Amino acid sequence: MSSYKNKKVITIGIVSELTGLSERQIRYYEERKLIFPERSKGGTRKFSFSDVERLVDIANKMEDGMQTFEIRKAEQRQLRENELRDRMLRGQINAAFNIRK
């Protein structure tokens, strides 16, 4: 869903304008595995609107004094929690369904 939001089509200059971050900062956040732009054949980075949103979020966290590895850790933690929640939810649904039968 939202096919446009996740299409990697924006070059770093535009992303810089959109986010207010310097190109240097954006490249550094990629180096720290916070964002994952694609590349053109020639090697030019291509970002999505999702990446732009994420960068704004990252910028806020950096302002709050968070370090890049903390941001990465926090996101991974969030991912695991979501997976756990989904698994438990599915389990409950299955249980409820079996009781009825």
Place this chain on the structure above:
Amino acid sequence: MSSYKNKKVITIGIVSELTGLSERQIRYYEERKLIFPERSKGGTRKFSFSDVERLVDIANKMEDGMQTFEIRKAEQRQLRENELRDRMLRGQINAAFNIRK
């Protein structure tokens, strides 16, 4: 609405890949007033996803043998018709509303 769809952020090379059109064709369709990309300070064209959609539509019409000025005319005609329809619709709504009072 759909803020992403209308944001002019895509360079011509990407648009070319997305549409299958050559950069030459894209620039020519701009010259013929079928699309209206914005420009960066340096003069680089910036397109939106809407422009990409429109270009695909244009490409289809060109394949059908339509000429650029015909495509432009057809779109203007469509615009006028929509405006007329909207005006009439608003008139009917107002009329119905006044009858009730």
Place this chain on the structure above:
DNA sequence: CGTGTAAGGAATTCTGACACG
């Protein structure tokens, strides 16, 4: 750690023109 910057090179884009038809 996070970011600025100068450096040199490569990829990308731009315009105007010639060509074909």
Place this chain on the structure above:
DNA sequence: CGTGTAAGGAATTCTGACACG
């Protein structure tokens, strides 16, 4: 009319490094 192409130049992006802290 619509599109390809070679030409020359300008804007954009890339990497690796040095600097500061």
